[in-house]
Amino acid sequence: xxxxxxxFMSFAFLGVWAFGEGEFWxxxxxxxxxxxxxxxxxxxxxxxxxxxxIGFKYYHDPGPFAxxxxxxxxxxxxxxxxxxxxxxxxxxxGESRNPSKDILKAVKDIVWRIVILFLGGIFFLAITVPxxxxxxxxxATKKSASSPFVIDFNRxxxxxxxxxxxxxxxxxxxxx
Numbered sequence: 001x002x003x004x005x006x007x008f009m010s011f012a013f014l015g016v017w018a019f020g021e022g023e024f025w026x027x028x029x030x031x032x033x034x035x036x037x038x039x040x041x042x043x044x045x046x047x048x049x050x051x052x053x054i055g056f057k058y059y060h061d062p063g064p065f066a067x068x069x070x071x072x073x074x075x076x077x078x079x080x081x082x083x084x085x086x087x088x089x090x091x092x093x094g095e096s097r098n099p100s101k102d103i104l105k106a107v108k109d110i111v112w113r114i115v116i117l118f119l120g121g122i123f124f125l126a127i128t129v130p131x132x133x134x135x136x137x138x139x140a141t142k143k144s145a146s147s148p149f150v151i152d153f154n155r156x157x158x159x160x161x162x163x164x165x166x167x168x169x170x171x172x173x174x175x176x
Contacts, residue, residue, distance in 0.1 A: 004170060026171060033168045034117055037149060040161065041124035050156030058130040066131045128152045 011022040040049065047053035058064075065071050089106060093099040129136070129148045137145050146154075147169065153161030 030168060030172055034121060038120060038124050041128050044152060044156055045127045049158060054128070056127060058126060062130050062132050064126050
């Protein structure tokens with residue numbers, strides 16, 4: 001972890017160009033990892049990986065949402081915190097040559113990214129990992145809770161996938 005921090009801090013010392021390049025490539029790694037997980041979820045759900053066709057089993061039992069509709073609305077408080085920083089759109093409008101056109105395009109792009117990456121991620125996770133899985137809450141072991149992505153790969157015996165997910169998570173939290 002310290003080594004990653006040193007590598008990423010060196011981007012700041014190399015100037016704005018290097019910092020921007022580093023951010024670009026690290027963001028690309030995250031997006032590719034998410035899209036690869038979408039594909040793996042489809043393959044796991046259909047039984048190509050793991051050998052068991054689960055389809056939409058977890059949408060029926062235990063259901064897609066903990067605590068039903070009430071639980072969905074309660075999570076909006078936490079989800080709202082994930083979108084802090086969106087005020088930057090207003091700040092950058094002052095630097096744009098054509099703010100009415102550029103900001104509208106940027107907002108539309110952000111909406112599509114949220115729908116595809118966040119809601120797509122939730123959809124595919126709910127297909128392959130039930131919300132009441134003991135490992136999500138850390139009750140199955142004395143260890144801390146596991147990532148749903150890691151649970152998914154471990155359940156079908158693809159430990160390399162869980163290591164890849166952990167690597168992407170480490171890079172994500174250690175980025176410049």
